[in-house]
Amino acid sequence: MDYLEIIGGKKLSGSVTISGAKNAALPIIAATILSDKPLKLTNLPNVVDIRTLLKLLTMLGGYVKHHETTAEIDNSTINSTKAVYEIVSQMRASILVLGPLLARFGECEVSLPGGCAIGQRPIDLHLKALEAMGAHIEIKGGYVRAEAKNGLRGAKIIFDKITVGGTENIVMAAALAHGTTTIINAAKEPEVVQLCEMIASAGVNIQGIGTNELTIEGTGGKTLAFDTIEIIPDRIEAGTYLCAGAITQSTITLNKVNHEHIRASIDKLESMGCTFELADDSITIHPSDTLNPVNLITIEYPGFPTDMQAQFMALAVMANGESLIEERLFENRFMHVSELNRLGADIWLKGSTAAVKGVDKLYGADVMATDLRASSALVLAALVAEGTTHVRRIYHLDRGYDNLEGKLAALGANIVRKKERH
Ligand code: EPZ
Numbered sequence: 210m211d212y213l214e215i216i217g218g219k220k221l222s223g224s225v226t227i228s229g230a231k232n233a234a235l236p237i238i239a240a241t242i243l244s245d246k247p248l249k250l251t252n253l254p255n256v257v258d259i260r261t262l263l264k265l266l267t268m269l270g271g272y273v274k275h276h277e278t279t280a281e282i283d284n285s286t287i288n289s290t291k292a293v294y295e296i297v298s299q300m301r302a303s304i305l306v307l308g309p310l311l312a313r314f315g316e317c318e319v320s321l322p323g324g325c326a327i328g329q330r331p332i333d334l335h336l337k338a339l340e341a342m343g344a345h346i347e348i349k350g351g352y353v354r355a356e357a358k359n360g361l362r363g364a365k366i367i368f369d370k371i372t373v374g375g376t377e378n379i380v381m382a383a384a385l386a387h388g389t390t391t392i393i394n395a396a397k398e399p400e401v402v403q404l405c406e407m408i409a410s411a412g413v414n415i416q417g418i419g420t421n422e423l424t425i426e427g428t429g430g431k432t433l434a435f436d437t438i439e440i441i442p443d444r445i446e447a448g449t450y451l452c453a454g455a456i457t458q459s460t461i462t463l464n465k466v467n468h469e470h471i472r473a474s475i476d477k478l479e480s481m482g483c484t485f486e487l488a489d490d491s492i493t494i495h496p497s498d499t500l501n502p503v504n505l506i507t508i509e510y511p512g513f514p515t516d517m518q519a520q521f522m523a524l525a526v527m528a529n530g531e532s533l534i535e536e537r538l539f540e541n542r543f544m545h546v547s548e549l550n551r552l553g554a555d556i557w558l559k560g561s562t563a564a565v566k567g568v569d570k571l572y573g574a575d576v577m578a579t580d581l582r583a584s585s586a587l588v589l590a591a592l593v594a595e596g597t598t599h600v601r602r603i604y605h606l607d608r609g610y611d612n613l614e615g616k617l618a619a620l621g622a623n624i625v626r627k628k629e630r631h
Pocket of ligand 1: 582
């Protein structure tokens with residue numbers, strides 16, 4: 210197993226190019242199932258989760274030619290509608306094939322994703338919404354078996370909770386349904402917006418894109434044709450590099466970013482004392498000599514993203530005072546706390562809130578990555594810890610960060626990937 214060896218204390222400089230967004234690319238790959246014409250995706254991040262979902266397409270019978278950041282896909286040859294446990298258990302976002310498979314083929318079986326490190330993450334809202342659209346659903350042998358032999362029909366869906374994946378699944382299902390679907394309390398994350406724009410670009414009438422209420426006129430079973438789609442920049446990767454500049458007190462520039470999508474992170478960094486220079490699609494962070502403490506609550510877009518909570522906790526550890534961080538979306542997304550404390554942080558956890566007392570120094574240690582964003586928080590802390598840190602179990606990082614160690618090393622960090630010797 211690989212691990213990262215990081216020797217802390219180096220300043221960063223120069224620029225880094227942000228990759229395409231994993232969480233935009235995944236639903237877009239799933240949405241290609243709505244088409245039986247060849248299409249091309251560009252600016253894909255070169256990460257394991259993308260390869261896993263593309264592999265699922267090929268297992269369904271689709272044709273995929275994938276090279277680094279582009280994929281040519283032809284789903285006219287799909288001859289299976291079963292998403293097997295071996296893939297879904299590796300990546301819960303595979304549940305995103307449920308809506309499009311059911312909408313196009315009138316039936317499918319998708320392995321039920323289990324819980325995961327950051328929380329239970331049920332899919333009850335996806336299933337309830339599909340049932341409201343006329344699907345017959347049963348859970349048997351660990352699989353969701355869904356059927357809508359005469360096609361799905363439009364319905365009025367009111368989500369009890371805002372769900373990104375749930376909104377994406379229903380938008381895809383609604384695109385080929387008979388009649389009009391309204392989704393109330395829909396997610397409006399930039400990744401959901403790009404999926405809606407992709408489907409709208411194929412001629413489906415979608416109203417309310419980027420708001421909490423979406424209205425989708427289905428094609429009544431007619432498949433879609435998509436032009437080439439360029440994946441939007443990854444706002445979480447961008448936020449993570451801004452935190453790298455802030456924590457190491459370095460001026461760095463990020464290229465290929467969408468400023469609007471990272472507004473919440475920029476605002477919090479400004480309140481911590483950092484300043485920014487914005488150009489067309491780039492941003493330069495000028496750090497502050499001392500970081501002010503920060504109070505934040507994770508919430509749906511455009512609020513502060515849960516996917517940046519761990520990285521900001523690493524920053525708060527180095528702030529001058531006490532910060533409060535509340536996690537509202539996932540009940541167990543604090544696994545980085547004990548690992549950060551192993552590096553010398555002073556974090557106290559009560560329920561869904563962490564109180565972080567800033568410390569003067571961190572000291573390198575062996576730490577374990579527990580989930581994707583927790584892993585990047587450990588890397589950030591290691592960049593400023595005195596001595597050597599080994600971050601283990603970095604397969605979590607490889608799922609969602611494109612060449613993290615290469616990009617950080619190019620900025621001047623002392624970071625290398627090594628192989629565990631047994
Ligand atoms: C997406 O997960 C992202 N994943 C997550 O990013 C992100 O943390 C999350 O949205 C929130 O922004 C992808 O886009 C692939 P949700 P998703 O459904 O869609 C509850 C990362 O690090 N819920 O919006 O699974 C759920 O348990 C990942 O890149 C139900 O109760 O998240 C959670 O508390 C991790 N029932 C809340 O809603 C349901 O049926 C929001 O989850 C669905 C969700």
